[in-house]
Amino acid sequence: MGETCKNWTEWLSKTRFASLTEEQRTQTLNWLQLVADIIINSARIKEGDTVIDIGTGTGLLAFKALEKLNGTGTVIFSDKFQDCLDSCQEFITSTKVSGNYKMLLSPADKIDLPDESVDKAIMRSVLVHIVNKQSSISEIYRILKKGGRFSFFEPVIRSNTRYWELVRPENIKNFEAFKEAENSFMTDFEDSLCNFDENSIAENLDKAGFADGEINLDNVESKYIVSAPMIDEWFNNPPAPGRPTIKERFLRYFSAEDVNEYIKDLKRDLTGREITVRTKAIFAYAVK
Ligand SMILES: C[S@@+](CC[C@H](N)C(=O)[O-])C[C@H]1O[C@@H](n2cnc3c(N)ncnc32)[C@H](O)[C@@H]1O
Incomplete structure (x- = not known):
């Protein structure tokens, strides 16, 4: 484990910004909000829904889902690592965020929920950390209700x-x-970081049994001075x-x-x- 990074919350709050200038840090934070908004909009969250954020980290998506539910339904903050759930819980306690929520310590390929128990699954940059993408995508299919929607973002590092x-x-x-x-x-x-692209993800979704869907590619070119x-x-x-x-x-x-x-x-x-x-x-x- 690198000296600069001990756990996920530290990586999410510090390490990932370490090589960035202040301006790039602000740009990255703005970009993260934009990405989160696209995922949330594409999930089509309705009042009363049960929404799970898989690999929630510091809750980027889950807190937006709570806002969207406006005091109805439930958001499940789910992660494989306790430090992430603790960080989300601390934020809720210190800011008095309102809404119904649950914390769920579960890996994405073995989510501790019954079949067909959630309306929406949301996820950002989690599959990229899991070698076997198929088992997690099939697990998400299992916990979704019929007609349920899975909305996600992943960087294609390769x-x-x-x-x-x-x-x-x-x-x-x-x-x-x-x-x-x-x-x-x-x-x-x-x-896990490099073993996939849009084609393999499309195959994973098909194999899991999803009836419909769409994959959009985001190709970005950034210029900077080294x-x-x-x-x-x-x-x-x-x-x-x-x-x-x-x-x-x-x-x-x-x-x-x-x-x-x-x-x-x-x-x-x-x-x-x-x-x-x-x-x-x-x-x-x-x-x-
Ligand atoms: C890059 S972070 C993304 C966090 C959050 N989704 C966001 O958008 O800020 C990756 C997250 O995936 C979680 N994670 C890694 N492997 C996982 C697994 N096998 N099952 C569930 N979560 C996992 C990590 O704990 C971390 O919170």
């Missing part, structure tokens, strides 16, 4: 710009070897608690000396330059 695409190859020692290593770990089928500390953060920030950093991933293929040399080359080549970074994500809903 389609993101790779580091080797940003650099000028002639400035990088062992460029081809580093390119090959990055391509290899970014398409690893054993790695700084050396930013490159350190790229390599040393864990993508989730307990998951290997980019540096640790490269260390599976190269010696520490070679990886440090690569990072130095990247800094020399990229510092002060404007880069364009491509990211892809899925917004989807499925109806049982």
Whole structure:
């Protein structure tokens, strides 16, 4: 586990922002609100619904669902990790958020609820942390009522710009070897972060039995100026608690000396330059 990140609440509140400038942090927070609004709208929450937020984290979606229910129905804050539920509970207690809610400690692939017991399931960036997406999607199908709706968002990390695409190859020692290593770990089928895309998710939804649905792709291009500390953060920030950093991933293929040399080359080549970074994500809903 990385030193900077001990658990999910710490990662959600601190670690994920560590490499960002204040302006980028604000942009990210605004973007998260936008993403949450799209998920909530696409869930078509009605007063009286029972809504489950799977992998609720610090409750980004669940609190919006509570507002939407306006004192009716129930929101189930569900997560595999107790620190997340504690954080949501603390927020409710300290701010006196109103509405009916339950806290449920459950992994997404074994949700402690009866069959056909919820109207809506909402989720953001959770499947990306689960190796076997099919078992979680089938479990969500199981707990939804007939006609129930599953609305979710996931980043498609394997389609993101790779580091080797940003650099000028002639400035990088062992460029081809580093390119090959990055391509290899970014398409690893054993790695939850990279083992899926929109096509595999569509297959998972079909296989689970969902009758209808839609997957929309969000392709974003962002431009920014690179700084050396930013490159350190790229390599040393864990993508989730307990998951290997980019540096640790490269260390599976190269010696520490070679990886440090690569990072130095990247800094020399990229510092002060404007880069364009491509990211892809899925917004989807499925109806049982
Ligand atoms: C990137 S965070 C997203 C949190 C929240 N949904 C949001 O949008 O801010 C991933 C969340 O998934 C949860 N999680 C990870 N693996 C899980 C699993 N197998 N079952 C349920 N939740 C899981 C983590 O505890 C964490 O809260």
